[in-house]
Amino acid sequence: MSIDTDTARRVAKLARIRVEDEALPALASEFNTILGFIEQLQEVDVEGVEPMTGVTPMHLKRREDVVTDGSQPEKVLANAPDAREGFFAVPKVVE
Amino acid sequence: MTELTKLTIAGARDALRRGEITSTELTDALNAAVDGGDKLNAYAHKTPEIAARQAEAADARLKAGDAPDLCGIPLGIKDLFCTEGTASQAASRILDGFKPQYESTVTTQLFRDGAVMLGKLNMDEFAMGSSNETSAYGAAVNPWRGEDGVDLTPGGSSGGSAAAVAADLCLGATGTDTGGSIRQPAAFTGITGIKPTYGRCSRFGIIAFASSLDQAGPMTRDVRDAAIMLRAMSGHDPKDSTSADIAVPDFEAMLTGDIRGKVIGIPREYHVDGMPGEIEALWTRGTEMLRDAGALIRDISLPHTKYALPAYYVIAPAEASSNLARYDGVRFGHRAKLAQGDGITEMYEKTRAEGFGPEVQRRIMVGTYVLSAGFYDAYYNRARKVRALIKRDFDQVFAEGVDAILTPATPSSAFGLGAMKDADPVQMYLNDVFTVTVNLAGLPGISVPAGLDHKGLPLGLQLIGRPWEEGDLLNTAYALEQAAGFVSKPEKWW
Numbered sequence: 001m002s003i004d005t006d007t008a009r010r011v012a013k014l015a016r017i018r019v020e021d022e023a024l025p026a027l028a029s030e031f032n033t034i035l036g037f038i039e040q041l042q043e044v045d046v047e048g049v050e051p052m053t054g055v056t057p058m059h060l061k062r063r064e065d066v067v068t069d070g071s072q073p074e075k076v077l078a079n080a081p082d083a084r085e086g087f088f089a090v091p092k093v094v095e
Numbered sequence: 096m097t098e099l100t101k102l103t104i105a106g107a108r109d110a111l112r113r114g115e116i117t118s119t120e121l122t123d124a125l126n127a128a129v130d131g132g133d134k135l136n137a138y139a140h141k142t143p144e145i146a147a148r149q150a151e152a153a154d155a156r157l158k159a160g161d162a163p164d165l166c167g168i169p170l171g172i173k174d175l176f177c178t179e180g181t182a183s184q185a186a187s188r189i190l191d192g193f194k195p196q197y198e199s200t201v202t203t204q205l206f207r208d209g210a211v212m213l214g215k216l217n218m219d220e221f222a223m224g225s226s227n228e229t230s231a232y233g234a235a236v237n238p239w240r241g242e243d244g245v246d247l248t249p250g251g252s253s254g255g256s257a258a259a260v261a262a263d264l265c266l267g268a269t270g271t272d273t274g275g276s277i278r279q280p281a282a283f284t285g286i287t288g289i290k291p292t293y294g295r296c297s298r299f300g301i302i303a304f305a306s307s308l309d310q311a312g313p314m315t316r317d318v319r320d321a322a323i324m325l326r327a328m329s330g331h332d333p334k335d336s337t338s339a340d341i342a343v344p345d346f347e348a349m350l351t352g353d354i355r356g357k358v359i360g361i362p363r364e365y366h367v368d369g370m371p372g373e374i375e376a377l378w379t380r381g382t383e384m385l386r387d388a389g390a391l392i393r394d395i396s397l398p399h400t401k402y403a404l405p406a407y408y409v410i411a412p413a414e415a416s417s418n419l420a421r422y423d424g425v426r427f428g429h430r431a432k433l434a435q436g437d438g439i440t441e442m443y444e445k446t447r448a449e450g451f452g453p454e455v456q457r458r459i460m461v462g463t464y465v466l467s468a469g470f471y472d473a474y475y476n477r478a479r480k481v482r483a484l485i486k487r488d489f490d491q492v493f494a495e496g497v498d499a500i501l502t503p504a505t506p507s508s509a510f511g512l513g514a515m516k517d518a519d520p521v522q523m524y525l526n527d528v529f530t531v532t533v534n535l536a537g538l539p540g541i542s543v544p545a546g547l548d549h550k551g552l553p554l555g556l557q558l559i560g561r562p563w564e565e566g567d568l569l570n571t572a573y574a575l576e577q578a579a580g581f582v583s584k585p586e587k588w589w
Contacts, residue, residue: 003464015416015463016423017456018444027460030520034461037521038474040405044481051479055307055486055537056294056562060336075196081430088425093439 003031099124100263104168104320105347107266111157111167118157118167122150122211125169129213129264134589137249137259139174139232140182141214149211156209164323164347166209171265173256174215175222176202176311177300181212185302186230187220189450190428199300200332201269201311208327213265217255220452221419222276222304225526226515227254229454237284237509238262238585241550247509250280250526256314257284261585267315267324271301273308274407275505275530278542281314282504282555285544285583287576288314289321289569292562293537294339297332305414306337308407308534318543318573322346325565341563349566354574355389357567360497364400367506367528373548374503381501381545381556384578385571395497397488402481403532404524409465409478410535415455416462422450457520486536493561499571502529504542504555529557539565541572544581553583 003011008028012019019027077083082090099121102110110116126143146169153167177183177195184190198206206212217235219227226248227234235255237247249258253270257280260268270277272290281288289312296311303309313324326347331340361382366375386392424430424446431445451459465474492500506528515523533540539562542555556575560568 007464008460011460011464011467014467015456015460016420016440016443016447017451017459018441018448027457030457031461031464033519033521034408034457035464037524038405038409038465038478041402041409041474041477041481044399044402044477044484046477046480046484049480049483051476052483052486053479054337055482055535056292056337056339058294058337058339061333061340063333072196078196079193079427081424081428090425091433091437091439091442 003028003035100128102266103316104165104266104323107168108164112162118150118153118211119147121167122146122169125213125265132262132264132589135236135238135258135262135264136233137217137235137255137262137264138171138214139186139217139255142181142212145181146211146213149206153209153211163208163327165205165327167211168266169211169213170205171213171216171256171259171268172202173253173269173271174218175271175302176269177302178202178212178215182215183302185221186218186232187450187452187455188231188429189422189447193428195300197300200297200334201301201328204327204330210327216259216268219252219254220455221302221415222252222271222273223415223454223458224251225275225279225523226512227251228512229452231452234512236512238589239284239509239552240585240588241552246512247552248283248512250283250509252276253280253314257281257286257288260284260286260314260316262589267313267320269311269328270314271309271311272534273304273411274534275527277312277314278530278540278555278557279505279526281542282544282553283509285553285581286314286316287318287321287541287543287572288312289325289541289565290533290539291325291329291565292539294337295329295565297330297335297338299332299334303418305411306418307414308411318569318576319347319350321541322350322569344566346566346569349570350573351570352574352577354385354571357390357498357571358393358496359385359390360393360395360492360500362395362397362400362500362502364397365502365529370506374506374554377546377554377556378501378503381575381579384575385501388574388578393497395492395500397492397532399481399484399488400532403485403535404528406478406481406485407531407535408461408524409474410482412458412462413466413475414462416459416466419455419459422447454520482535485532489536489538498561499568500559502557502559504529504557508548508550508552508554533559538562539568541568543572543575543579545575545579546581547583
C-alpha cells in the first residue's frame with residue numbers, strides 16, 4: 001500500500017488540518033514510512049481472534065440516572081476564544 | 096541532615112512528622128532550586144505562590160498530627176494534568192492560555208493528602224514523543240551529561256518530570272505512560288518510574304492521548320517513594336468508568352525485600368537486533384541479582400512481542416485522532432486568525448495546522464487514515480486482534496506461575512538532543528520497544544535504575560507484573576534496587 005499526494009491531501013482534509021500543496025509529497029513519504037512499519041501486522045495469524053475492546057475485564061458501572069452537574073455556563077465558556085451572550089461564537093455556518 | 100532538596104519523600108515525611116523541618120522551609124528550598132534550574136527547562140509553568148499557600152496549610156495539618164504521607168511534600172505535576180486555574184496545555188500551542196475550571200482526580204487526591212505543587216512540568220506535545228523535543232516549550236534537558244558535555248534528552252514524554260526529579264527540583268513528580276512515557280525517561284535520568292495496571296489511576300482530568308493505553312504514575316528517587324506516591328494517586332473514581340473499583344493496598348508496607356521463591360521470567364524475544372552489549376550485560380547482571388536474592392529464574396517466550404510496536408502505531412494514533420478532534424478553536428485554546436470570507440472549515444483547518452506540531456499532526460493523520468473507510472479492517476481491527484494476542488502471551492506465562500518479568504527498560508542510554516533530527520519517525524518509535532507491550536496488555540511495569548554505561552549515563556531495568564499486583568511488583572523492584580545499589584547523581588552544571 002503506497003500513499004500518493006492525493007491520498008495525503010484527502011487524509012489532511014478528513015483530519016481538518018491545513019497542509020499546503022508543497023508540503024504534501026513529504027507528508028506522503030512519511031506516511032509511507034509509518035505504514036510500511038505497520039505492514040508487518042499482515043504477517044500475524046489472527047484467525048479466530050476477537051479484536052480487543054477492553055484490556056481489563058470489567059463491567060462498566062452504572063449510576064443513578066439523575067442530574068449531577070450543570071448550571072455553570074460561565075465556567076463552560078471561560079476558556080472560549082470567542083464567547084458572546086452565553087454562547088460559543090463561530091464564523092457563519094449557513095449562507 | 097541531608098540537604099533539603101535531596102530528601103526522599105519518605106525521608107521528608109519522617110522529618111516533617113518529627114518536626115525537624117517544616118513544609119514551608121522545604122518548599123522554599125525547592126522553589127529556589129526550581130528557579131536555579133531554568134537551564135534544564137523542566138518546568139513550563141512555575142507556581143511558587145500556590146506552593147507557599149499549600150505548604151502553610153500542610154504545616155498546620157502536621158502540627159495537628161495525623162497528617163497523610165504526602166502532607167507537605169513538594170511535587171512537580173506533568174503539564175498533561177488539568178489543574179484548576181493553572182495553565183495546563185499538554186505542551187501544545189493549541190492549548191495556549193487554557194486554564195482548566197476543574198481539577199484532575201489524581202491531583203485532587205494528591206492535594207487531599209496535603210501535597211504541594213511547585214509547578215507544571217515540560218513534556219512532549221500531547222505526550223507524543225520519546226525525547227521531549229516535540230514540546231511547544233522547547234525540550235527539557237537531562238541533568239546527566241556525557242563526557243563531551245553535549246545536552247542530552249531526558250527522554251519522553253514525561254521528560255520534564257524525569258529531569259526535575261533527577262536534578263532535585265522536586266521530591267517526586269507525576270507522569271503518564273501510553274507506550275513508555277514514564278519508564279523510558281526514568282531510565283534515561285537514573286530515577287524510578289512505575290506505570291500501574293490500566294484502571295488503577297483515574298484518567299479524569301488528564302488530557303487524553305490514547306484512552307485505552309494512557310495511565311498515570313509516579314516518578315521518584317526510589318522504589319519506596321514510588322510506593323508512597325502511587326497509593327495516593329490510585330483508586331476508583333466515578334468520573335472515569337475505566338477506573339477499577341479495587342481496594343488500594345498500602346504498597347509501602349509490602350516492601351519487605353524478600354523475593355525468595357518468586358518466579359522471574361526472562362523473555363527471549365527481548366534480545367532485539369542491534370542491542371548494545373552493555374544493555375545485554377546489565378540485563379544479565381539484573382537477572383543474577385534477583386537469583387542471588389532467592390528468586391527462581393525462568394526463560395519464557397512472548398512470541399508476539401515483535402508486533403507490539405506496529406500494533407501500537409495503529410491503535411494509539413487511531414485513538415488520538417478521535418481524542419484530539421476536540422481541538423477545533425471553538426471551546427478552548429488557540430483559534431487561528433481568519434481571512435475575509437473564511438468559514439468554519441477554514442477555521443478548523445487553520446487552527447489545527449497552527450496549533451499542533453508536526454509529530455501530533457502526523458499521528459492524527461495516520462490515525463485518520465487507519466480508521467477511514469476501506470482500511471478500518473485491514474489496519475485498526477487487525478491491530479486490535481494482535482493486541483489481544485500480545486495480552487494472551489502475558490496471560491499464559493502468568494498462568495504458568497511467573498510472578499514478574501525482567502527486561503531492559505530502553506535499548507540505549509540517553510541520546511543527544513537533536514541527534515534524531517534527520518531520522519525518520521519510526522526510528523524514534525523504537526525507543527519504546529521494551530515498554531509498549533506493557534501498555535497494550537494493560538499491565539503494571541516499573542523502571543529501576545541499575546547501572547551506568549561506559550559514558551557514565553544511567554541505564555534502567557524494567558520489571559513487569561501481574562495485573563493489580565503492583566505491591567508485589569514494587570517489592571521485587573525494591574529487592575532489585577537494593578542489590579543494584581544505584582546511588583549515582585548527575586554532577587550539577589546548571
